[in-house]
Amino acid sequence: MSAVIESHNHDDHHHGPAKGLTRWLYTTNHKDIGTLYLWFSFAMFLIGGAMAMVIRAELFQPGMQIVEPEFYNQMLTLHGLIMVFGAVMPAFVGLANWLVPMMVGAPDMALPRMNNLSFWILPFAFFVLLSSLFMEGGAPNFGWTFYAPLSTTYAPPSVTFFIFSVHIMGASSIMGSINVIVTIMNMRAPGMTLMKMPLFVWSWLITAYLLIAVMPVLAGAVTMMLMDIHFGTSFFNAAGGGDPVLFQHIFWFFGHPEVYIMILPAFGIASHIIETFSRKQLFGYASMVWAMASIAILSFVVWAHHMFTVGLPLAAELFFMWATMLIAVPTGVKVFNWVTTMFKGSITYETPMLFAIAFVVLFTIGGFSGLMLAITPADFQYHDTYFVVAHFHYVLVPGSIFSIMAAVYYWIPKWTGNMYDERLGKLHFWLSFIGVNVTFFPQHWIGLAGMPRRIPDYALQFADWNMISSVGAFLFGASQILFLFIVVKTVMGGKKATPEVWEGSRGLEWTVESPAPYHTFTTPPKVS
């Protein structure tokens, strides 16, 4: 331990990383912290994925086969919480850590020690959350949206641990976001004006703003739960003058911006990859920026479209329906811009491009089913069915997660200095692509036919498509082991990457060697 500390006072900033475990515990380097985030997220992806496998195994056939309904509910809840807060969000933060300083020409993140704290809170937070599985009464079982009174009056005792775990996850997100915003606002290389920033940086500037705006609201919501459960208040209890629907309002005021937090960085990633492999300049840069900003602002005024069936006043139903449909406009701008970028481009189909194109197509499908759900009277039919499950899995799995995989394939040569195995990468893509569609596409149909979500058993007429859906899920799950293998293989070795890596790559990160030196841009580059 002490050997590492001795280097603390050295003035030479150009040495490499420290050795051993303490490199990762004490690091202030944005690349190290980015790596930690990405590996943590991958571990959570596998844990949350294993829970999804339990869910799909139980749903393989009608009737109860494998787990108790109580345990099924715990799996369902933890799967959602882990995928949202443990897999997707940390993966994007990891990408931001690796890429934002290099893309804006900064030596590191603005507040490097706080950056490390933001990461190290997460393993503890998820340890607390997962340890609830072994507590009396089991883990949280009220769904990832933890509606009151399921999460208050009827919650297992472990809900207290869940609440505090959410608190420190939120602290981690807020600190991480402050770091990203300050880095972007304060540390851009001379000449890099806001409208010259790479789109991934723009997407994260807007995402970080959303995070700082809504994570404290989530903290407020769980604090009110804590008070209701243990200290006799009545925020979510109508007997005392409160309202369980109030919980849903507060939760979704956080929750809707949260779902854009999980997609905006994906927009940035897709823009870079499509631009590179089309060998054309991105079509409509400025409109991409304005579209993301519009989506972010609209995200604050659409939350009640998750609550059409709870009994809202008619004016609210109409307002939230129209506001929600308005989001289709900036989102459409983005999709058309990507398509137009590809139009007449000299496209090649390396693995990142395959994932990016699949992202555009499948995310758009998820967007369209979102439009269907936005129509209030239609939502009365769809609400809490598998159609909703299909919708948000289409935007999250082939949306967010495909974009993360695309980003890994696209930038891993920059991170490791080695090219990944293209044949294995393509195999991984096709297995994932087929798996994800076989899993989630039939869920649209069984949802429209009336199968409710969040149940461990179902009526016989849904049996065939559920079985197919489960087969797809097992295929998708198994192919992620291949992804792990590809990543490890690339880290261990492979064909050496050039600094620019891809023929059409643009941006500051491609001007440094591959792998990127431990410290990049200690003096800022000039951007013309």
Next chain:
Amino acid sequence: MSYQKYYVPEQSKFPIYAATALFLLVMGAAGTINDLGKPSSNSVYILYSGFAVFAATLYFWFRTVIREHIAGLDSAQLQKSFVFGMGWFIFSEVMFFAAFFGALFYVRNFSVPWLGGDGEKGLANMLWEGFEASWPVMSTPDAGSAYVLADKNMSWPGWGNALKWLPLWNTIVLLSSSVTVHFAHLALKNDNKKSFNIWLGITVTLALIFVGLQAAEYYEAYAHYGLTLNSGIYGSTFFMLTGFHGFHVMMGGFMLAVMLSRSVFYNHFDPHSHFGFEAASWYWHFVDVVWVMLFLFVYIL
């Protein structure tokens, strides 16, 4: 303009200690709360140890940052990062209070009138027929079968009793403290350290008086008004909003007290470089603005 290197600290033990402290804090807090009323619980010691590690880590962490500043390691650019960072932190605090104010507005404008039979969802009155909506809600919809009803509330008592009304004094004290902390800032900019220390000392004293008055108000509420956390939605919103505000007053007052001791004992801060103090004073003004909102929406209206 010559470029000053941005200071990137090499390695640091503070973050992992702080993360460990947070881990102990949440395990201890959750365990303690779950074990409330059980005499054999030891969770509270985990909570204490977490608090101790956290306090110690913050002390040494901030000491390091201050020493780096004195050693001239931080460039103007890095100092700007602190300025941005504090600004966004305060924004996050604004949103934290927004959740509780949002809850207050929602129950006052929607759910309580609905429970009383008014408005588009007035059907809710079927749950507890005979419940009449009013604010403050003195009788809960279930007429106190699950909650303990309060005898009196904290609302504006009318001009005749205004001077005996603690919230008015609290408002006067806190608004004055915002002015005195501004005078302290002006004194510092004029390089008058003595005046700075005096005004800052007055501010910290006013913060203590505020906390004292707030404690007196809570005592009154519990001992003589029957108004508790348990007295329905009015008690819930009242104590949640004033309680979290009071907690933030304590934090802000503590920050200012630290700044005062840095100035008195170590002669820190000069007219051009005193962001530590400025950050604390921003926070103080923020806490003050929240109180004005509270005074309006919790006490007066």
